[in-house]
Amino acid sequence: xxxxxxxxxxxxxxxxxxxxxxxxxxxxxxxxxxxxxxxxxxxxxxxxxxxxxxxxxxxxxxxxxxxxxxxxxxxxxxxxxxxxxxxxxxxxxxxxxxxxxxxxxxxxxxxxxx
Amino acid sequence: xxxxxxxxxxxxxxxxxxxxxxxxxxxxxxxxxxxxxxxxxxxxxxxxxxxxxxxxxxxxxxxxxxxxxxxxxxxxxxxxxxxxxxxxxxxxxxxxxxxxxxxxxxxxxxxx
Numbered sequence: 001x002x003x004x005x006x007x008x009x010x011x012x013x014x015x016x017x018x019x020x021x022x023x024x025x026x027x028x029x030x031x032x033x034x035x036x037x038x039x040x041x042x043x044x045x046x047x048x049x050x051x052x053x054x055x056x057x058x059x060x061x062x063x064x065x066x067x068x069x070x071x072x073x074x075x076x077x078x079x080x081x082x083x084x085x086x087x088x089x090x091x092x093x094x095x096x097x098x099x100x101x102x103x104x105x106x107x108x109x110x111x112x113x114x
Numbered sequence: 115x116x117x118x119x120x121x122x123x124x125x126x127x128x129x130x131x132x133x134x135x136x137x138x139x140x141x142x143x144x145x146x147x148x149x150x151x152x153x154x155x156x157x158x159x160x161x162x163x164x165x166x167x168x169x170x171x172x173x174x175x176x177x178x179x180x181x182x183x184x185x186x187x188x189x190x191x192x193x194x195x196x197x198x199x200x201x202x203x204x205x206x207x208x209x210x211x212x213x214x215x216x217x218x219x220x221x222x223x224x225x226x
Contacts, residue, residue, distance in 0.1 A: 034214060043118075043205050043217030044157070089157065093212075100145050100211055101170060106156040 003027075004105040006090060012111045019077040021108045023090035026071060031097030033066055033073050036089045038107065044089055048075075080112045118218035120206050126224045132194040135221045138187055139208030147215060148181055148191050149205040157205070163189065196225045 007022035023033070032051045036044035050057045050066045050073070057064045063076040077084050087109045091102040119138040127133055139146045147162040161171040166183045174181070178197070183189040193200055203222050207215040 032212070041220075043207070043220050044215075046214035046216070049214060097212065099170070100164070100209065101159065101162060102215065103159070104157040 004090065004092065004103060006088075006105040006108045008108060009106075010109040010111065012113060013080055015081060015112055015114050017080055019080045019084070019110055019112070021075040021088050021090075021110065023073040023075065023092075023105055024071060025092060028071075028092055028094060028103075029068075030092035030094070033064075033090060033092045034102065035062075035064060035073075035075050036091060036104075038087045038089060047088075077110075080110075082112045082114050085110055085112050118206055118208055118216055120204075120218035120221050122221060123219060124222045124224075126226065127196055128226050129197055130195045131225075132192065133196045133200075133223060133225075135191040135204050135206075135223070137189045137191070137206030137218060139189070139206070140216055141187065143208035143210055143216070144186075145209045145211065145215075146183060146189050147207040147209075148189070149207065149217075150202045151205060151220075152202045160191070193223075196223075198225045201225050 004025045013019050034049045035047045037047055038044040048064045050064045052068050061078045065074045087107040089104050089107045091104045094101050094103050121136045144165050148160040149157050151157045160173045161181045163183045181191045201224050203220045205217050205220045207217040209215040
């Protein structure tokens with residue numbers, strides 16, 4: 001079956017450490033993959049988009065990698081802060097860039113302890 | 115721009131009643147999406163529109179659900195009749211083609 005798996009439901013790390021979240025998928029060949037942040041009671045907020053021909057993308061303390069052979073994306077937050085605590089969702093396009101339709105993973109709840 | 119606007123923010127209704135959720139997308143965006151989020155199933159796409167035309171409604175759970183987009187600045191999602199299992203947070207999002215999606219604050223629906 002088609003599915004997206006995010007490494008764990010919850011991840012606890014200490015402030016200042018690097019948080020690494022994983023997103024694995026099967027039976028898709030996405031042209032791009034996106035990461036979103038969701039805070040309690042709010043809608044998801046876009047963070048980064050990475051295309052299939054890009055190995056890595058950075059934005060401030062965020063870094064995303066995309067390995068189409070492994071069918072995996074890694075999302076890193078360096079020098080993590082308690083304010084980074086949220087649920088992080090990965091999303092990929094279902095039809096290899098043919099449509100704008102995304103499928104979302106179930107998310108990883110990140111808790112950064114001070 | 116004020117972002118994606120949804121109303122109401124909270125809706126409590128009784129089983130069997132009609133529910134209408136409303137969305138105003140970001141001006142200039144040509145895609146509009148309706149999602150439903152629950153703890154059990156996560157964020158699920160219900161239907162999306164391109165230039166006011168429904169493109170894919172395969173995620174609409176059953177005939178009780180319907181969505182319309184009469185113009186570029188307004189969309190509705192209607193549930194008739196509502197059931198307790200419809201209780202969820204419903205999000206509307208808009209985007210330009212193949213770009214990030216901008217989500218509204220959501221409507222928390224409770225069907226008693």
